[in-house]
Amino acid sequence: MNTLGRSGVEVSPLSFGAAAIGNLFTEVSDEDAYAAVEAAWDAGIRYFDTAPHYGLGLSERRLGAALASRDPSSYTLSTKAGRLLVPTGERGGDDLDNGFAVPATHRRVWDFSADGIRRSLEDSLTRLGLDRVDIVYLHDPDDHGEQAFREGYPALERLRAEGVVRAIGAGMNQAGMLTRFVRDTDVDVVLCAGRYTLLDQSALTELLPAAVKNGVSVVVGGAFNSGLLADPRAGSTYNYTAASGELLQRALRIKAIAEGHGITLRAAALAFCAAHPEVASVLVGTRTAAEVRDCANQFATHVPPAFWQELRDTDLLPADAPVPGEDTA
Known part of the structure; x- marks a missing residue:
């Protein structure tokens, strides 16, 4: 287990991203969703991440139900704030324009105000069936930076000071903010x-050096860049x-080198x-027990030093990017 910054919150080196069990792109049955969480637990994963955005709350509801028999002190759970879910009153339509195969029963309203952050967390706790979560991230404040820094972040600080959450942060698909x-x-x-x-x-370039300097931990998501590094074709x-x-072509070159060293991409x-x-x-989004087990097995695989050296020799990896087993002190 690794500790996040100075918070005392511990996370497993491999973590479960619950967007997929919120019906990301395609439907997932309740049974498959629960089996995926159970497989993650069996694999030693003890950090689970979700968000209201994922399936208009479906991910939170499923994750909460799947973990309901577990002692909350035995795992770490994070959710996110910045989008409130407002009922539409509609029965038809779907949410596929936003990437989720669920009925469009709610609409997302951006809100990084202090009140919005608290309301979001309260709603998340209801969906999760919990009275606390360990971590809350400001979710995708890209176009709402001013309000996120002026109101949303101070609200997270107050929640942490009150003991409502144990750790705070931001989650985005960019490094700059x-x-x-x-x-x-x-x-x-x-x-990130x-x-x-x-x-x-x-x-x-900047984020990871700044994190080292300031004692801030980084959770990395999107290790497969949404699919290309899992199965390039x-x-x-x-x-x-x-x-x-x-x-x-770049992904295929890396895959060929990996296979030449007896490992998978x-x-x-x-x-x-x-x-x-x-x-x-490292946060990985999985939708079935088989995908979870595969990720856990791949994560445990030893990658030979010669593989990393060949990537560097062929300009497929910068020389200053740390690799396993390398002394970075």
Whole structure:
């Protein structure tokens, strides 16, 4: 287990991202969702992440139900704030325009005000069936930075001071604003999705050095860049859109080198994310028990040093990116 910043909150090195069990892109049955959480538990995963955004609350409801028999002190759970779910009164339609195969019973309303953050957390606790969560992240404040820093973040600080939550942070698909959170606030952790992978090391420029300097932990999501680093082929997605030909060829080159060293591209992608000393956990979105078990097995795979050296020799990995087993002191 790794500790987040100065919070005392512990997370497992591999964590369960619950967006997929909120019917991300396609429907997942209740049975498959619960089996995925159970498989994560059996694999030793003790950190679970969700958000109201995921399936208009479905992810939170399912995750809460799946963990209901567990002692809350035996695992770490995070959710997010910044989007309130407001009932639409509609019976028809779906939420696929927002990426989730669920009925459009609610609409999302951006709200990073102090009141909005508290209301969001209260609603999340109701859906989760819990009286507390360990971590709350400001969720995707990209276009709402002023309100997030002026009102949303101070609200999280107050919740932490009151003991309502144990750790606070921000979760985004970019490194720039997360760097500002690390430098200008007292967050314990940031969740950076897709910006520290075998295909994109932009978080290495400023975010990760700032995290090291300020004692802030980083949780890395999007290790597979939404699919391209899991199974690179024609039609693969990168950051939730069709991958360019150039990126596909780069991923295929890394895959070929990995297979030449007797490992999978998935194992290499996960190992790379975990290797940076400030990365406390690698968050993987899985929708079935089989996917969970595969990720756990790949995460446990030893990646030989010769693989990393070949990536560097062929300019597929920058020399300053830490790799497993390398002394970064």
